[in-house]
Amino acid sequence: MKIGIVGLGLIGGSIGLALRDPRREVVGYDAYPEAAELALKRFCVDQVQSLEEVCQADVIFVAVPPSVCVSLLAKIAQLRGPDTVVTDCTSVKAEVAAWAKHAKAEWFVPGHPMAGHEKGTAAFASAWMFRGATWLLTPTRRTKTSATKVVSGLIEEMGAKPARLDAEAHDAHVALTSHLPHVVASALAAMSDGDAAMRTAGPSWRDMTRVAESDPELWTQISLGNRAALAETLGRLEGKLAEFREELLRDVPDAAVLRGFFESGRLAKVKTTMDKEPQ
């Protein structure tokens, strides 16, 4: 089996490392020769090839920035081998799914691994990146079942759990669980006013601002790609924070209201954590 990876950054590089196996060939392409060079040096791929050659693989993982994903998929549609299955990794699925429907790309399985971190490039790629992670797939009605099956199999080999949902639900959900946290982390980090306050920063500050180090260009594209859903969750969060603040500013704040706020957060968090326990 030949695996092709288009886009050799943190995610593409990690897919390469996670799928390395003597039984198969992993080849990669990146528009930036230095990125391809780095991925090769770090053993993320067995070989760097041209886009044309990579498109002859049995399965292609496309791991490129959202802004170029659809135009690249259109190119791959022209170049791919007759049985090549293709999947992508972008964080917003509406645009990609619309393209797939329009292009009648039954060989294409839109995907989104819920993994990654704030350090970019293949320099930080890891074979363990996807272990235990959920890997969302949003096949369209046109996507061939066999294509979804092949991609799911490789995802499981990487240690991740494939989960199917439709593109619209996907975008609404990740607006809350991924895009909103990134915006909040950036807003918080930007509030760090000077060294004096930062001397007092402990583990909660560190964790809450971790992803603020992510690539600004990538997150601009993601935010624009999921505008309406992201704006909706932002509005809801602002409302919750304002309610808490207004209670604090009352002449005599009601401790029960504040406690109720923390309790509902705690209950929801404990429930989520329990749901995630291994069965």
Added chain:
Amino acid sequence: MKIGIVGLGLIGGSIGLALRDPRREVVGYDAYPEAAELALKRFCVDQVQSLEEVCQADVIFVAVPPSVCVSLLAKIAQLRGPDTVVTDCTSVKAEVAAWAKHAKAEWFVPGHPMAGHEKGTAAFASAWMFRGATWLLTPTRRTKTSATKVVSGLIEEMGAKPARLDAEAHDAHVALTSHLPHVVASALAAMSDGDAAMRTAGPSWRDMTRVAESDPELWTQISLGNRAALAETLGRLEGKLAEFREELLRDVPDAAVLRGFFESGRLAKVKTTMDKEPQ
């Protein structure tokens, strides 16, 4: 040397474990016998004693909820040995510092370890809790230098770095670096609407909501103790989120504005991380 710990929860228990040493005796007291029992079982203290006996220690760490701290300090002021040094661990220092000035407690060093996590009780106490953490001290003008020195020495033994600042600056800084993150984590966690969305939660959601599991009663007390400063940081955060949301909702959002938002967060985060590197 005899160390006394009043309040044998997560923090008190961890202090006991961190200071265990054949050269000294670590004794503890907790108003709840089950809490004291648990701390003893987990080797957090060598002995459980009455408050009167614990007050004969050379140094006493008070690690109790904010709502009872001052009344307990007043009691300890009556019971303490003639040379006993006392320090506390509450997250808000204004009330404690005011009491110390009023009581002319020159033997008292207000303190606040920037450590801990969302799992409470001595069951989760750890000798490593304070390694590498900053431990803030806000001595009043009355606090004896020798008392601050003794407490600082023990803090360093636990692997933490003592740092001095005044109580007012402390409360303003931790409103941003600790209290705000806790409120935001709770608000986010409470938004987790059902299992469908939570299937898509990855590492950024997990980290951003980690501290939502903290004790609601404790965080209600902390929020009430630092009302004005916390409300101010909440208002600033709401403003930043609203700006981002309004840009998203424009007919044609300006990508440069969104990028600028993420960039300022990234720059601030990278700077903080670099400042924290070991010298």
